[in-house]
Amino acid sequence: MKKTFFTTLASLLATLTIFAQTGSISGTITNALTNEPILFANVIVVGTDAGASTDELGNYEITGLAPGLYNVQASFVGFKDQTQAEIQVTNSKPAVVNFKLEEQSADLQEVVVKASPFKKPEESPLSLRTLGVAEIQRNPGGNRDISKVVQSLPGVTTTASVRNDLIIRGGAPNENRFFLDDVEVPNINHFATQGSSGGPVGLINVNFIREVDFYSGAFPANRGNTLSSAFNFRQPDGRSDKIGATVMLGASDAGLTLDGPIGEKTTFLFSARRSYLQFLFKALELPFLPTYNDFQAKVKHKINQKNEIYFVGLGAIDDFELNLDANETEDQQFILDQLPVNTQWNYTNGLVYKHYGTKGYWTVVASRNMLNNEAVKYFKNDKSSEENLVLNYKSQEIENKFRVENTSRYGDFKVNYGAGYEFVKYNNRTFNRIFTSAGPQTVDYRGAFDMNKYALFGQVSRNYLNDRLVLSLGARMDANSYSDDMNNPLEQFSPRFSASYSFSEQLSFNFNMGRYFQLPPYTILGYQEGGVFVNKQNNIQYIRADHAVAGFAWNTKTNGKISVEGYFKKYADYPFLLRDSLTLANLGGDFGIIGNEPAVSRSAGRTYGIEFLFQQRLYKGFYGIASYTLGKSEFEDKNGEYVASSWDARHIVNLALGKKLGKNWEAGVNWRFQSALPITPFSDASALVSSWDVRGGGLPDYTRLNTERGDLSSTIDLRIDKRWFFNRWSLNVYLDIENITGNAVGIPALILDRPLDGNGTPIGGGIIENPDAPAGQQRYKLKSLSAETGTPIPSVGVMVEL
Numbered sequence: 001m002k003k004t005f006f007t008t009l010a011s012l013l014a015t016l017t018i019f020a021q022t023g024s025i026s027g028t029i030t031n032a033l034t035n036e037p038i039l040f041a042n043v044i045v046v047g048t049d050a051g052a053s054t055d056e057l058g059n060y061e062i063t064g065l066a067p068g069l070y071n072v073q074a075s076f077v078g079f080k081d082q083t084q085a086e087i088q089v090t091n092s093k094p095a096v097v098n099f100k101l102e103e104q105s106a107d108l109q110e111v112v113v114k115a116s117p118f119k120k121p122e123e124s125p126l127s128l129r130t131l132g133v134a135e136i137q138r139n140p141g142g143n144r145d146i147s148k149v150v151q152s153l154p155g156v157t158t159t160a161s162v163r164n165d166l167i168i169r170g171g172a173p174n175e176n177r178f179f180l181d182d183v184e185v186p187n188i189n190h191f192a193t194q195g196s197s198g199g200p201v202g203l204i205n206v207n208f209i210r211e212v213d214f215y216s217g218a219f220p221a222n223r224g225n226t227l228s229s230a231f232n233f234r235q236p237d238g239r240s241d242k243i244g245a246t247v248m249l250g251a252s253d254a255g256l257t258l259d260g261p262i263g264e265k266t267t268f269l270f271s272a273r274r275s276y277l278q279f280l281f282k283a284l285e286l287p288f289l290p291t292y293n294d295f296q297a298k299v300k301h302k303i304n305q306k307n308e309i310y311f312v313g314l315g316a317i318d319d320f321e322l323n324l325d326a327n328e329t330e331d332q333q334f335i336l337d338q339l340p341v342n343t344q345w346n347y348t349n350g351l352v353y354k355h356y357g358t359k360g361y362w363t364v365v366a367s368r369n370m371l372n373n374e375a376v377k378y379f380k381n382d383k384s385s386e387e388n389l390v391l392n393y394k395s396q397e398i399e400n401k402f403r404v405e406n407t408s409r410y411g412d413f414k415v416n417y418g419a420g421y422e423f424v425k426y427n428n429r430t431f432n433r434i435f436t437s438a439g440p441q442t443v444d445y446r447g448a449f450d451m452n453k454y455a456l457f458g459q460v461s462r463n464y465l466n467d468r469l470v471l472s473l474g475a476r477m478d479a480n481s482y483s484d485d486m487n488n489p490l491e492q493f494s495p496r497f498s499a500s501y502s503f504s505e506q507l508s509f510n511f512n513m514g515r516y517f518q519l520p521p522y523t524i525l526g527y528q529e530g531g532v533f534v535n536k537q538n539n540i541q542y543i544r545a546d547h548a549v550a551g552f553a554w555n556t557k558t559n560g561k562i563s564v565e566g567y568f569k570k571y572a573d574y575p576f577l578l579r580d581s582l583t584l585a586n587l588g589g590d591f592g593i594i595g596n597e598p599a600v601s602r603s604a605g606r607t608y609g610i611e612f613l614f615q616q617r618l619y620k621g622f623y624g625i626a627s628y629t630l631g632k633s634e635f636e637d638k639n640g641e642y643v644a645s646s647w648d649a650r651h652i653v654n655l656a657l658g659k660k661l662g663k664n665w666e667a668g669v670n671w672r673f674q675s676a677l678p679i680t681p682f683s684d685a686s687a688l689v690s691s692w693d694v695r696g697g698g699l700p701d702y703t704r705l706n707t708e709r710g711d712l713s714s715t716i717d718l719r720i721d722k723r724w725f726f727n728r729w730s731l732n733v734y735l736d737i738e739n740i741t742g743n744a745v746g747i748p749a750l751i752l753d754r755p756l757d758g759n760g761t762p763i764g765g766g767i768i769e770n771p772d773a774p775a776g777q778q779r780y781k782l783k784s785l786s787a788e789t790g791t792p793i794p795s796v797g798v799m800v801e802l
Contacts, residue, residue: 023089023725025097026061029054029074032100033409035305035356041076041101046083065089067725069134069618069660071117071559074099085117085559085617086134090730092801093244096236103409104467117617118561119213120553122414122461122472125500126510126565127217127549129153129615135623136206138658140670141717141738143250143795145202146212146233147189151672152656154611154627155216155567157649158674158713159589164189165198167647168216169567170607170633171228171545173198173588174521178231179223180204181298183312183350183367184401188231190292190318191344194373194395195521195595196588203294203316205271207246207257210236217549217567218498218512221457221474222405222416227518227545227571235312237300238267245802251795252277253292262299269298278321287326287335293317306356312367315347324381334751334785338696339591340377340391346370360408360415371397373593379693390433390694393593397522398425405457416474417458424480425450426522430596435691435699436579437683443596447528453480453519456489459496472498478517478542482525485541492517492542506557511550517542520575523595524584534598535575541601544572551611559617564610571605574635581638582702586646605635605645624657637705644678644706651675664723674713678706679748686750689778698750698782710748715739730801738793753781 029041037058044051045062048070052060067090075081079101089095119130131149136142142149147164150156157167165173174196178185189199213232215223223230243260255273262268278289293316300310320342326332350367377391405418427448434441459474474496477489486492496514503509519525519542524535551565575584576599583603587594609631616624629652633645651673658668683701685691691699717738724731 022063023065023067023091024061024063024094025065025070025072025087025089026059026094027097027099028058029060029076029099029101030058031079032102033356033360033407034358035100035361037305038076038079038101041074041079041099043072043074043099046071046073061094067091067664067723067730071618072097074101076101078104080104083117084132086132086623088134090801091725092728092730093239094241096239117559118555118615120500120508121220122463122470122500123220123416123459123474123498124215124218124512125470125472125498125508126512126551126553126563127215127567129214129216129613131212131214132617133206133209133211134618136209136212138666138668138719138721140656140658140668140719140736141715143736143738144206144797146204146206146209147198147202150212150214152625152627152654152670153214153216154565154613154629154652154654155609155631157647157652157677158672159198159647159677163198163200163589164202165193165196165589166229167589168228169569169609170631170645170647171569172196172585172645172647174584174594175226175228175518175545176231177223177226177229178233180233180314180348180350181235181310181312182352182363182365183348184369185314185348186369186371186397186399187346190294190316191290191320191342191591192346192371192373193588193591194371194397194593195523198589200290201252201275201292203292204233204314205255205257205273205294205296207248208235208269208271208296208298210234217547219496219514219516220416221459221476221494221496222418224420224455224457224476224478224494224516225518227516227543227569235269235298238269238298240267247800247802248273248797249799250797252280265303266299266301268300269296271296282323282326285323285326285328285332287323287332288339289321289323291319291321307354309351309353312350312352313348316345318342318344320344322381330751330754330785333754334697334749336381337752340375342591343372343374345372357408359410360406362404362406363418365401365403367401369399369401371395375593377696389431390696392431393429395428395430395523395526395593396426399423412463414461415459419457420453420455422453423450424453424522426526428523428526428528428596433694434579435685435688435694437581437685437699437702438579440690440694445528445531447526447531447533449482449526449533451480451482453478454489455479461498468502470498470500474514478519480519483536483540485539486519506555508553509551510553513548514546516545516547518545519543520584520599520601521595523593524575524597524599527596527598529598535600538598538600540575540599541573543574543601546570546572559619561613561615563613565613566608566610568608569606571603571607571635573601574603574605575599575601576603576636576638580700580702582705583635585635586706589646603636605633606642607631607633607645618660621660622658625654626656627654628652638702646678646706648678648706649674649676664725666721666723668719670717670719672713672715672717676709676712679708679710680705681708682750687779687782689780692752692780692782714741714743716741728802732797732799732801734797734799736795736797738795740792742792749785750782751785753783 139149190201215230238259246257248255253275257271259269297313348369353364379388403420432443457476461472476494479489498512553563578598614626633648634642653673656670680700682698686698721734
């Protein structure tokens with residue numbers, strides 16, 4: 001019966017596919033600086049005979065294409081050729097591919113230069129990786145989550161397999177910045193760790209991402225307040241022909257996206273997604289029930305050829321509840337004792353205006369973002385008495401931002417300059433019973449502050465020797481009104497210099513050095529004791545990092561790139577947390593809040609290493625990424641001695657390979673190896689009743705900071721896709737298995753040694769007090785539990801595009 005059903009279904013789909021029509025590629029080709037249309041430019045679909053020329057408005061259209069992935073190249077005399085790789089063509093809608101071509105220097109007006117699918121801007125000739133939407137969507141184990149996809153690139157360390165923390169070149173997770181169509185977004189994950197940047201699930205809809213630029217160094221001057229990475233997410237515009245829709249159904253959530261025209265000059269994109277993990281987890285008797293919702297929107301209005309304006313919106317609503325009925329096993333009881341109930345929501349709204357002149361363009365950005373974070377925890381989850389209250393936390397971060405910048409070209413000189421202003425509001429209400437090496441404490445305060453932040457930046461780039469040599473010099477200054485220690489912009493003067501020399505069209509040597517600054521988290525700035533901002537009195541200041549990067553890059557003739565880069569980063573003035581006696585740089589890879597305590601700017605650090613990367617864009621049906629990183633990350637301990645940081649993964653290997661098969665099948669596999677991360681052993685004080693009752697877990701012994709290491713990680717992910725293309729719609733079904741080997745990165749944990757029955761089930765939540773405890777001490781009997789999450793995670797997804 002089942003066999004007959006599936007045979008009939010397959011036959012029906014095959015019959016429908018026979019009547020499928022072909023797809024098309026259309027778009028506009030303009031001057032990158034002036035937005036003027038380029039007439040009679042040539043556009044070809046690489047590897048086919050298909051092509052077209054632009055009309056008097058710069059528009060083109062290529063029809064008669066079979067559904068599939070294509071590389072599209074645009075060229076015109078006097079401009080640099082440009083290739084956009086892996087464009088998905090379907091029957092449901094035209095693939096819109098717009099090109100903004102850059103003018104060549106006067107000495108090369110008649111020279112034909114081979115187009116490369118890899119970017120190399122003057123300001124950042126190295127440490128820049130670009131990922132297309134196809135690479136993101138089909139990445140094995142990525143499950144359409146950009147944070148997980150980036151983990152395939154060199155220099156990226158992972159922590160627990162259930163989290164999306166981005167640890168770049170040995171830096172902490174709080175050292176990353178994100179921009180969505182020029183609008184800064186504080187965080188791109190659900191259930192975000194306040195004071196850091198990670199979380200378990202990404203909130204950006206990859207259907208709305210055209211391309212991602214990932215900078216792991218060599219930051220341009222217009223990207224500030226970052227020490228380890230900057231991400232530029234670029235969205236496409238909405239459809240201009242008619243309303244389209246995509247319905248997504250995955251293993252953990254369901255979503256809907258819409259895009260289309262609003263009049264002749266306006267288009268829109270909108271998506272909404274909701275998880276149903278809470279139902280699945282409850283059925284599986286898991287002790288926690290997460291629910292996440294997110295939305296994303298873009299509305300663009302083209303005023304005329306020289307002026308355009310668009311709105312960008314992104315937001316999330318997250319709830320984390322406990323399943324108190326799932327308390328039968330030791331693992332369940334440990335999680336219930338430790339995790340708080342958490343409610344969190346955030347949004348970012350931005351308005352961007354662009355004006356194109358004769359030499360360049362202005363960009364004006366006004367935006368507002370807000371985070372609301374609440375967490376509550378009762379001892380043994382007993383709400384019957386306020387005396388059982390362990391944690392009651394509520395905090396809000398609000399930023400209102402304005403930035404204006406100009407990008408122009410004068411002969412062989414490219415110039416970018418601008419200024420930024422922010423008005424920040426922060427409030428915090430904290431009640432928290434804690435236990436540290438100094439004993440039990442109660443943190444109880446309510447505080448708020450606001451401040452002004454301002455920045456100036458500029459960068460000049462020039463080509464020499466017929467574009468073989470490119471030099472770029474930039475500078476940035478940041479300051480704020482929080483305190484006198486950070487109010488002088490000259491104290492945060494941030495120079496940077498890049499150089500690139502091309503030995504041939506394929507081989508180049510690239511170099512960058514710079515000094516970068518980042519503001520400590522608002523949790524540190526807003527901490528109070530007795531109504532006093534303690535860390536303001538402690539003269540907290542910007543964190544500084546000096547970077548030096550150099551390497552070679554070779555673009556192959558088959559849409560591939562091979563690069564070797566060596567990097568060195570030296571940190572200064574990192575916040576040293578006085579309560580726990582360690583630097584903030586070692587925290588941020590777990591759930592909760594970091595930095596909500598006294599600190600001083602005194603810690604130094606250093607990270608260095610070498611990275612190898614081979615990135616192959618689609619060529620004869622094959623694509624892939626191979627990378628290896630040999631690195632070291634160290635920060636000072638409380639004695640001022642350099643010790644391994646929490647992110648000191650010495651060896652990281654990634655191998656991702658995919659193949660487009662016949663009849664629209666596609667398969668990919670990803671292997672990731674990472675040597676063991678350092679861990680801090682637990683203190684003997686963990687077993688004290690006064691400690692365990694407020695912490696619900698082990699107490700790290702920071703006198704032995706990162707002196708031990710966990711287990712290495714070696715994971716394999718698999719993904720299989722099948723597509724069907726019909727007359728006016730398409731269907732994509734995929735199977736994604738993450739961690740098929742059952743191995744993962746994890747850390748040890750301590751749990752209560754509870755009495756068990758004959759089946760190994762804890763009896764009535766009973767607790768054994770340690771009979772060997774010294775006189776006068778109440779201690780629980782504890783035992784070790786591995787916190788590794790080594791279960792294969794299969795995901796089946798269905799996506800319908802209309």
